[in-house]
Amino acid sequence: MAHPADPPSAPLPATTPRLAGRVGLITGAGRGIGRAFATALAREGCDLVLCDICEGLPDGTPYPKTSREQLEETRRLAEEAGAEVAIRVGDAGDPAMARELVELAQQQFGRLDYLIANAALTIEGEIAELSPDVFETVIRNNLLGTFNILSPALGVMREARRGRVVIIASGDARHAEAKASPYVSSKWGLIGLAKTAALEVAKAGVTVNVILPGPVDTPMMSSEERFRQAVPGKENPARDDYLEARKDATPMGYAWVKPEDVAAAALFLLSDEARFVSGGTLSIDAADSANWT
Secondary structure, eight states: OOOTTSOOOOOOOOOSSTTTTOEEEEESOSSHHHHHHHHHHHHTTOEEEEEEOGGGSOTTOSSOOOOHHHHHHHHHHHHHTTOOEEEEESOTTSHHHHHHHHHHHHHHHSOOOEEEEOOOOOOOBOTTTOOHHHHHHHHIIIIIHHHHHHHHHHHHHHHHTOOEEEEEOOGGGSSOOTTBHHHHHHHHHHHHHHHHHHHHHGGGTOEEEEEEEOSBSSTTTSSHHHHHHHOTTSSSOOHHHHHHHTTTSSTTSOSOBOHHHHHHHHHHHHSGGGTTOOSOEEEESTTGGGGOO
């Protein structure tokens, strides 16, 4: 008889589809990394609950708001890849909406296996000039909002004694960035939240991890405001101007990584093979993380 402290043999690498019969909840799913998560999970056989705040995003962000049409396009792509999909428009960080999303997964699909907490925003400015309201808005959305969706999801997973949580933080959770104190503070906080959660649900076999993307080719970075920030001396700079200005942003010589690179990392953390990976961080940043510990 095997000793209870000796785990069973590691599972063999799964064949595609790896997530068949599973159900995932993704916040911030309307575009960018959220859309990449949705399509990646759908291709692996996972059914989905998708949520995005869309036009409800607070004002002041240096990028345009997600539209309902973009969220519908994410749904279309996921369904085209084979998933059954339920969507909701709203703030996944609102406690009532968070509970509704978790309940929706259980009612429509009978289970909840995965949570990808991706919803976030940034409003920028120097500390001496930021209002407390702006700072609070970012913290409330990014850190408290993640707690609010994490709490009911962990309750379901702990009871079922299965589940995977992936929280999307940022490379800014390991270093500073000028004019981004609310965002940086919230992302550092997510690591502490995830590590605490990992300890609390470890006995139930639930894992909680954090992905730290570097700059990613999404509307948050690929926007007219970002182009002007990168090339301040040129009138109406374009995407190629941004790429030229940012070509040394990472040690590998890229301005950014692609959303699909981040989604590939999430697939590993959601997999059965990652059963003992919990409480950790995974950087997807073209070697930028080599610059800090």
